[in-house]
Amino acid sequence: MDRETVKLTLLAEALEMSWNSYVVYGPLAELDAFLDKDAAVKLAEALKSGFMLEESVEKIMDDGFFRGYLAGMMLHNDSISLESKEAIARILEDNLLSLLKSADESLPSVDKFYGEPGDYDKRFFPFFEDKDKARSKSSLRENLSLFWYYSKDSYYIPLILWGNELASFLSKNAHKQELNGQAAEKLKKIMVTAEASYAMSDAVRSIVGFQVPKAESDTSSQLPMFSLIMNKNVSTEEIVELIKSITQYSVVNLMYAPVAMTRSDITEESERAREIVFRVFDSLENSILAFLLNGGDELTINGFLYQIVLQYDFAKLFDRLTSLLEMLTVEFADAALLAIASALIEKEETKENVERFIEYMKAFKDSFGLLTAGFLLSRKYELEDDSFSTEIRRDRKPDETDYYLLLELARGFLDDLEVAYQEMVGEYNHLGDLEDVFEELEEITEPCFVSADGSDEEVEYSRVPMYTLINAVIRNNDLDDAIEAIEAYCDRYIFNFEFVNTLLYMPSKSIDKVMQLLLFSGEMAVGFIDDIADQDDEAYLLSKEESPSNREYLDLIEKYIEKLIDDKKYREASRAIAAVDPFVDPEDVDNLFTSMIIVRWRTKDFENLKTMLEAIDEESDPRALIVKALMNYFNKEVDAAEGIIIDILQELPDFIQYLLENDEPDEEDFDRADDGDVRSQKKIDAKLLAEEFREDWFKLKGGKDWLKKVQKVFDEVS
Numbered sequence: 026m027d028r029e030t031v032k033l034t035l036l037a038e039a040l041e042m043s044w045n046s047y048v049v050y051g052p053l054a055e056l057d058a059f060l061d062k063d064a065a066v067k068l069a070e071a072l073k074s075g076f077m078l079e080e081s082v083e084k085i086m087d088d089g090f091f092r093g094y095l096a097g098m099m100l101h102n103d104s105i106s107l108e109s110k111e112a113i114a115r116i117l118e119d120n121l122l123s124l125l126k127s128a129d130e131s132l133p134s135v136d137k138f139y140g141e142p143g144d145y146d147k148r149f150f151p152f153f154e155d156k157d158k159a160r161s162k163s164s165l166r167e168n169l170s171l172f173w174y175y176s177k178d179s180y181y182i183p184l185i186l187w188g189n190e191l192a193s194f195l196s197k198n199a200h201k202q203e204l205n206g207q208a209a210e211k212l213k214k215i216m217v218t219a220e221a222s223y224a225m226s227d228a229v230r231s232i233v234g235f236q237v238p239k240a241e242s243d244t245s246s247q248l249p250m251f252s253l254i255m256n257k258n259v260s261t262e263e264i265v266e267l268i269k270s271i272t273q274y275s276v277v278n279l280m281y282a283p284v285a286m287t288r289s290d291i292t293e294e295s296e297r298a299r300e301i302v303f304r305v306f307d308s309l310e311n312s313i314l315a316f317l318l319n320g321g322d323e324l325t326i327n328g329f330l331y332q333i334v335l336q337y338d339f340a341k342l343f344d345r346l347t348s349l350l351e352m353l354t355v356e357f358a359d360a361a362l363l364a365i366a367s368a369l370i371e372k373e374e375t376k377e378n379v380e381r382f383i384e385y386m387k388a389f390k391d392s393f394g395l396l397t398a399g400f401l402l403s404r405k406y407e408l409e410d411d412s413f414s415t416e417i418r419r420d421r422k423p424d425e426t427d428y429y430l431l432l433e434l435a436r437g438f439l440d441d442l443e444v445a446y447q448e449m450v451g452e453y454n455h456l457g458d459l460e461d462v463f464e465e466l467e468e469i470t471e472p473c474f475v476s477a478d479g480s481d482e483e484v485e486y487s488r489v490p491m492y493t494l495i496n497a498v499i500r501n502n503d504l505d506d507a508i509e510a511i512e513a514y515c516d517r518y519i520f521n522f523e524f525v526n527t528l529l530y531m532p533s534k535s536i537d538k539v540m541q542l543l544l545f546s547g548e549m550a551v552g553f554i555d556d557i558a559d560q561d562d563e564a565y566l567l568s569k570e571e572s573p574s575n576r577e578y579l580d581l582i583e584k585y586i587e588k589l590i591d592d593k594k595y596r597e598a599s600r601a602i603a604a605v606d607p608f609v610d611p612e613d614v615d616n617l618f619t620s621m622i623i624v625r626w627r628t629k630d631f632e633n634l635k636t637m638l639e640a641i642d643e644e645s646d647p648r649a650l651i652v653k654a655l656m657n658y659f660n661k662e663v664d665a666a667e668g669i670i671i672d673i674l675q676e677l678p679d680f681i682q683y684l685l686e687n688d689e690p691d692e693e694d695f696d697r698a699d700d701g702d703v704r705s706q707k708k709i710d711a712k713l714l715a716e717e718f719r720e721d722w723f724k725l726k727g728g729k730d731w732l733k734k735v736q737k738v739f740d741e742v743s
Contacts, residue, residue: 026489026574027475028452029465031240032094032186034489037076038497039090039182044080047497048179053089055116056096059109064459065095071466077517090186093117097187100194101457110194117191121183121215128180132166132173168275174218175225175237178493185240188219192249193456200258204267213271216249224276236492236573243281243322244448248456250282251449254298261297265304272313278321280305281445284328288443302332311345315352324445326357327364327438334368339378347385359394362386363435366398370405370432379406397431404428472520474557477567484560485567486553486578490523508533515542522546522581529584540588547585550578551601557608568610579609583616591717595624619646626652626721647673647710651718658725667735674739679708681736683715684722685729 042048069085072078078085085091096113099105105113174180192215202208223246226239253264268279283305286298306329309317318326334342350361369379379402389395402408405428455461474484491514498510508531515524525546528539557564569576582605589598602621609617618637625634638656641649650669657666673680682688690708697705722728 026239026477026485026572027465028240028242028245029462030469030487031238031489033072033075033462033465033469034491035182035185035238035240035493036090036094037072037078038491038494039186040072040078040080040085040088041494042178042497043088043090044084045497045501047501048182050089050179050183051120052087053092053096053116053120056092056113059105059113059116060092060095060099061102061105064099065091067463068095068459068466071463075466075469077470090182093120093183094186097190098457098459098462100190102459111198114191114194114198117187118195118211118215121188121191122211124180124183125174125214125218128174128177129170132170167273171218171221171225171274171276172228172232175221176229176233176235178497181222181237182493184218185222185238188215189222189241189245189248190456192216192219193252193453196249196252197256199253199256204259204263209267209270213267216253217271217274217277219249220246220277220279221274222246224278228276235496236490238489238493239573242448243278244285244445245452247278247282247285247449248452250279251286251453254282254286254301255294255453261300261304264301265308268301268305268317269308272309272317275316275320278325279317280321280329281325282449284325284332285442285446285449287328287332288439288446299332299336302329303336306333311349311352315349319352319354319357323357323360324438324441326353327360328442330361331364331368331439334365335372339369339372339374339382343378343381343385358389359392360438361394362389362398363394364438366401367432367436367439370401374406376406376408380408383408397435401428401432401435472553474553474560474564474566476560477572482561482563482565483567484557484564485572486574488518488520488522488574490573490577491518491521492523492573495523495527504532505534507531512538512542515546519546519549521577522550523577526577526580526584543581543585543588546581547588547601550582550585551604554604554608565608566610566613568612570612575613579605579613583620586617586620590620590623590627593627595628599624599628615646619649622649622652626655631656643672647677647714648717651714651721655718655721655725658728658731663731667738670732670735671739671742673714674735674743677707677711677714678739678743679711680715681732681739683712684719684732686719 043050065086066082069082072085073082096117100110100113174184195212195215199212223241223243226237229235229237253259283298283301287295287302289295318329350358353361383399383402386395386399473487475487477483477485499507502510511524511528518524525542533539566575569579586598586601598620602617606617622637638653641653650673654666654669690712694705694708698709722732
């Protein structure tokens, strides 16, 4: 999703939260003297229109979040004098540092995170020397601080809205204050915190299930470091010293920008970037260097190693390089071998040195990267040891085509780095582009499907989920008031399906209204699907895992289809599935597939159902398995049906008892399930499954009695 679209959505959420006192933030009134009044009015009017905000333009302009966002944009606007920009930067810097100081002071002790005092000592540092233990403890706390910043909306809203712009401006002007002392500490604090945005949005979600807006991409998050490197008044030595002083952060990819810039076609830029890479390599011992690289990604590591192997005497480099490889995260090792092989092939190394590296690789477990690297080196240097070629050849001797195809594949990371560099340049030149913001706001009211990450084929729903606002509503209200507030947002933000999805999981007293909202929104969402075909003949929805907006869009459609099936509107359900299914990523198709299985069973479309049932196995959705058991029983294949039901009972032992209405979960089971109790959750799942298919089983001749027999069999064997 475009970063400004995400940020503008977060700004609209922040305004709503501020007006409802869900979050308190200072007005930043001191910025008024420096902001472009015409731009402020235009932006406020566009925000009010685009997000249907109820407050006046004047009240929008008086809000601190609005002023901070606009001020961040103005830092990169050429129409503003440098003196004014510096004054704006000082205000934003002081404000943000004060906020982070407050966050640091509220951070629980590390012991609080990990239990009793000293627990984390035993867990994380059992073999550390005291001198390394002190540094590592500090590193752990600083990394926890980053997590803390992005787990609370009062901290992450300003960081996302203008942290990157501020850090990038400070980097562009870092030469005006030496990169040491207090000024350097301030820059590092803001730079690291801003660059962590990309990684932390995923980390917070995976650890605590909390959705943080993902405004930055892997490349846009690099803008502060990229801006520092582009500042020719700052020496590479100063940049490296700064990098060395922040290597304790394990979630910030500090070397991505310099490594990507080595692929610049501007000689001065690529040489400057390579010098940074070499200085970092020369000045860090392997343990610290490995920690630094492991905090990055595969692409950064490959590009870093490639440059090192090209530059250094391989005979002298060998011992340190192999030691470093053993310290890298296992998942990076395979690709790293390919990067090293690519450099050795380009470098024209001595055969003796290559043979030494080949012998080293033989200690590794066979993998694609290992075999390919060995094959390429063996062919390039005409080595007598042909063992890697033997593994590659399969039924024939590998020919020249194999060599060049595999070499192109091995060198693919260089093309990826060049693309990343070009993206960084584009985003760097795009900083502060208010015209782009206004264009975004003009389009934001109308839902559509936009290209994901520049791909013509992968698309995502254009409305950014308002998770921050939803979480604030729930956190700051009792249940009934929260439900009422979210219902109101459903009426205002009819294209933001996350509000309806949230209501579906809340115990609303007005369930009929919620179902009406579901039917209205679901029908509308299915109607939008034709827009995907207009994008590209091969266009499809980016997966739910990769796109929060697609997750909300598809989740709503799935619930809508389930509601149609529950209402016995099978024709409408079938039509909706047929419309949406061709555009869904294979990772996300299971729910639609199961719904179609149910539709075909209940409409007696047995011919097509038979084909679909052949595609399911014991790992499939329990609902699909129930239909398969129903079909088996209908066809008098009772042993097969019994096997399926027994397998379901292994996971949901209460299923048949609930199906026969002999028992049901009590209120405490629901409460315990909400608290994460697995056994209680299985009772709830069994109840829902039983209620969905009770009528299907009871319609089958002898179905109820047969289920009782299966229950007895299960009781005997369990």
